[in-house]
Amino acid sequence: MPVFQGKSGLVFGIANERSIAWAITEQLAAEGADIGFTHLPDKDPERPKAEKRLRKLVEPLGAKLVMPCDVQRDEDLDAVFSAARETYGRLDFVLHSIAYAPLDDLQGPVYACSRAGFQLSMEISAYSLIALAGRARAMMNPGGSILAMTYLGGETVVPGYNIMGVCKAALESAVKYLAHELGPEGFRVNAVSAGPLKTLAASAVGDFSKMMKLYESFSPLRRNVTPEEVGRAGMYLLSDAAAAITGEVLHVDCGYHVMGAPPLEAQAE
Ligand code: 0WD
Numbered sequence: 001m002p003v004f005q006g007k008s009g010l011v012f013g014i015a016n017e018r019s020i021a022w023a024i025t026e027q028l029a030a031e032g033a034d035i036g037f038t039h040l041p042d043k044d045p046e047r048p049k050a051e052k053r054l055r056k057l058v059e060p061l062g063a064k065l066v067m068p069c070d071v072q073r074d075e076d077l078d079a080v081f082s083a084a085r086e087t088y089g090r091l092d093f094v095l096h097s098i099a100y101a102p103l104d105d106l107q108g109p110v111y112a113c114s115r116a117g118f119q120l121s122m123e124i125s126a127y128s129l130i131a132l133a134g135r136a137r138a139m140m141n142p143g144g145s146i147l148a149m150t151y152l153g154g155e156t157v158v159p160g161y162n163i164m165g166v167c168k169a170a171l172e173s174a175v176k177y178l179a180h181e182l183g184p185e186g187f188r189v190n191a192v193s194a195g196p197l198k199t200l201a202a203s204a205v206g207d208f209s210k211m212m213k214l215y216e217s218f219s220p221l222r223r224n225v226t227p228e229e230v231g232r233a234g235m236y237l238l239s240d241a242a243a244a245i246t247g248e249v250l251h252v253d254c255g256y257h258v259m260g261a262p263p264l265e266a267q268a269e
Contacts, residue, residue, distance in 0.1 A: 013097030036065030179247030
């Protein structure tokens with residue numbers, strides 16, 4: 001039987017077909033999951049670009065819930081969870097695949113980050129997980145699973161990742177505290193720390209192609225991850241196959257995070 005047969009959940013953060021949330025969705029859908037989706041509210045209601053892009057991807061999956069949601073707005077979040085309650089009754093999983101920082105602040109240096117840019121980046125990239133978890137816990141089935149997306153720049157310094165690294169550190173800490181708080185209720189909270197993938201959000205991070213070359217030369221597997229590999233790992237953590245895993249940050253990065261120094265052949269160059 002498909003792993004997600006009879007299970008339903010929400011996916012936040014598909015901007016287009018390159019989004020990591022879409023890669024995970026493809027795996028969940030292939031395993032029979034019934035998924036509701038949100039998109040960023042369109043500024044011009046006459047030209048609903050974000051909604052159109054998302055609908056084109058998810059309508060073939062038979063999505064019963066497609067709604068706008070700006071995670072900065074409590075009323076948007078409340079509307080999504082109340083619609084999910086009406087549509088699905090209870091939820092088995094929630095995927096948080098959202099991040100944002102204003103370009104000026106993202107470009108660094110960290111010491112020059114504006115107060116407003118810091119607040120906005122933290123609110124969208126880290127607080128939003130807390131806001132989702134608080135609402136999800138009231139309506140999840142036993143064994144329910146929440147997953148967030150993070151990056152190595154939240155654990156160690158990755159030049160160019162700047163203020164987003166500070167946000168990911170907060171996000172990863174939130175994963176652990178939420179795992180502690182929701183565990184007794186039977187819910188799990190984890191994160192996938194993915195290697196670089198060329199998405200819309202990634203295009204804002206400086207020197208991104210250099211980063212991809214680094215992974216090719218330095219990671220134990222000597223290559224970059226594929227969206228499908230990240231999708232499968234995300235699906236695993238959301239599934240019952242990971243029933244005893246919570247508070248975990250799973251690195252899906254071809255092993256890059258274990259290296260303390262470049263491989264000898266790369267050092268010789
Ligand atoms: O290399 C990468 N691409 C990696 C990404 C490596 C490791 C982790 N990640 C993380 C990101 O930091 C993020 O948390 O994965 C997550 C998804 O990122 P993505 O798939 O790389 O990027 P993208 O396709 O742009 O999706 C992020 C989405 C937004 O996209 P845009 O580009 O339209 O800002 O986050 C959503 C939105 O759909 N988003 C919001 N959703 C609700 N309310 C908001 C908001 N205020 N702001 C952004």
